[in-house]
Amino acid sequence: MTALTGTRVMASSYDDLVERVLAGGVGPDPRTQRIAVAFTTRQAVRHEGRGSGYRNEVLSLRLAEAVGSCAVEPGELPDGAVEDCVGADVARLLAHELPPVRVAALDAYLMHALPHGPTNGAQPCPLPAGTSLEKSRARAKAVVELIDAAPGATVLVVGVVNSLLEATRARGLAYIPCDLKGGTTEWGEPVRTDALAELERCDVVLASGMTLGNGSFEPLRRHAQHHGTPLVMFAQTGSAVLPCLIGSGVSAVCAEPYPFFWLDGGPGTIFRYGGAR
Numbered sequence: 001m002t003a004l005t006g007t008r009v010m011a012s013s014y015d016d017l018v019e020r021v022l023a024g025g026v027g028p029d030p031r032t033q034r035i036a037v038a039f040t041t042r043q044a045v046r047h048e049g050r051g052s053g054y055r056n057e058v059l060s061l062r063l064a065e066a067v068g069s070c071a072v073e074p075g076e077l078p079d080g081a082v083e084d085c086v087g088a089d090v091a092r093l094l095a096h097e098l099p100p101v102r103v104a105a106l107d108a109y110l111m112h113a114l115p116h117g118p119t120n121g122a123q124p125c126p127l128p129a130g131t132s133l134e135k136s137r138a139r140a141k142a143v144v145e146l147i148d149a150a151p152g153a154t155v156l157v158v159g160v161v162n163s164l165l166e167a168t169r170a171r172g173l174a175y176i177p178c179d180l181k182g183g184t185t186e187w188g189e190p191v192r193t194d195a196l197a198e199l200e201r202c203d204v205v206l207a208s209g210m211t212l213g214n215g216s217f218e219p220l221r222r223h224a225q226h227h228g229t230p231l232v233m234f235a236q237t238g239s240a241v242l243p244c245l246i247g248s249g250v251s252a253v254c255a256e257p258y259p260f261f262w263l264d265g266g267p268g269t270i271f272r273y274g275g276a277r
Contacts, residue, residue, distance in 0.1 A: 008120045009110075009244045014218055017244050018094055018106060027113025030090035035108065037062035038085035040077065043262060045132060058236065059100050060258050061085055061093070061108045066115065067258040068108025070100040071210045071237045073181075100213045103238055110240035116255055121243065122271035125254075127261055133163075135261040139254075139270060140167035143234045146252040146275030149173060149204045158195045158220065159208025162186040164234070168206070176202060180214065199223050209235030209242060225249035232275060236260050243273045251275060 009026050011017035020026055041058045059077060060069040081098060085105070093105035116122045125142050127135055140163035147155065151172030157164060160179040165186075168175045177185050178192040185191060192198055196219055199205070205224060211217035224231035230251040233242045239255035246253065252275025261268055 008114060010247050011244045012248050013221070014212070014241070014245070017241065018102075021106065021109060022091060022094065027109070030094065030109055031092075033063055033090045033109060033112070035061045035063055035085050035088055035090070035093065035105070038082045040082060041258075041260075041263070042074065045262065056262075058258075058260075059104050061101075061104045063090065063108040063112045066108050066111035066240075068104045068106065068111050068240065069237055069258050070103040070107065070213045071208075072100045072213060076100075099215065103212045103241070107238050107240050110244065111257060114240060114244075116240065116257060116271040122255065122273055125270050125272050127268040127270060129265055129267045131265065132262055135265075135268070136161075136163040137167070139234075139256070139261050140164045142270060142272065143206070143232070143254040144168055144171055146232045146254060146272060147171065147173070147204055147206065148230055148251070148275065153203040154201060155204045155206050156195065156198050156202035157206050158216070159210055159234075160185060160191055161208075161234075164206065173204075175206075180216075195220065196223070199227075199229070202229070204230045204232065206232045206234070209233055209237035209239065212238040212241065221245065221249035223249075224251070239271075246274050 021030055038061050044055045055074045057074045058069050058071045060067050090105050090109045094102055096102050114120050127138050144167040154174045155168055156176045158178050160177045176198050178195045182193045183191050231249055232252045234254045235242050236256045239257045242253045253273040255271040
């Protein structure tokens with residue numbers, strides 16, 4: 001079932017949220033809402049003073065004034081996927097064969113129907129202007145402030161971002177880094193690849209919205225709901241999707257809609273829902 005708190009939808013699962021949207025219970029009929037612009041954003045980065053870098057690729061869809069996004073592994077998105085989205089209605093894209101398209105379409109629709117802001121339960125959090133590393137650390141601090149845990153607790157970090165690990169450690173929290181890519185962190189710590197196998201060892205889960213697109217989100221949500229484990233999401237992917245799942249396994253969300261902090265050196269805004277703070 002779904003419920004409304006203010007104007008923010010509270011869904012019992014990701015699939016429940018999609019069904020509610022398709023039924024017209026969240027906003028305008030998705031069959032009448034067409035994507036005007038579709039694009040990908042690619043970046044490669046190595047922050048000054050860091051020994052390693054990373055790459056990002058994000059699919060974004062524009063619906064009226066709103067942009068919805070889903071990150072993908074670089075090179076994963078097939079040729080033609082972007083063109084396939086342009087002019088398509090949201091309902092059709094919610095049934096698309098590619099999970100990132102489905103997630104980006106849902107995110108765009110919810111950004112349009114339920115934009116981030118106090119009316120819909122979000123607390124704006126300013127990010128100062130600065131270098132890419134300065135902005136990364138400012139975002140990480142804002143994310144980690146949502147974790148409701150005492151020093152010494154163990155956090156399973158799903159989707160390794162070195163600034164988040166740094167900020168988690170500064171809170172006096174232990175962490176288990178986990179990412180499908182594996183490898184090591186900036187400090188040489190091994191990165192686990194199976195998040196579900198690590199859940200029993202942690203007190204809190206801090207996970208990337210990218211889990212929506214790769215299929216690992218719902219198992220994390222169900223575990224958190226069943227065991228009462230706090231689940232904090234940091235979301236460029238699905239920033240408007242995940243707040244609808246607070247209370248159904250998700251404890252808090254740091255939502256970062258497009259354009260993301262790494263695209264611009266000027267000031268920006270992220271939005272926080274729930275959590276400790």
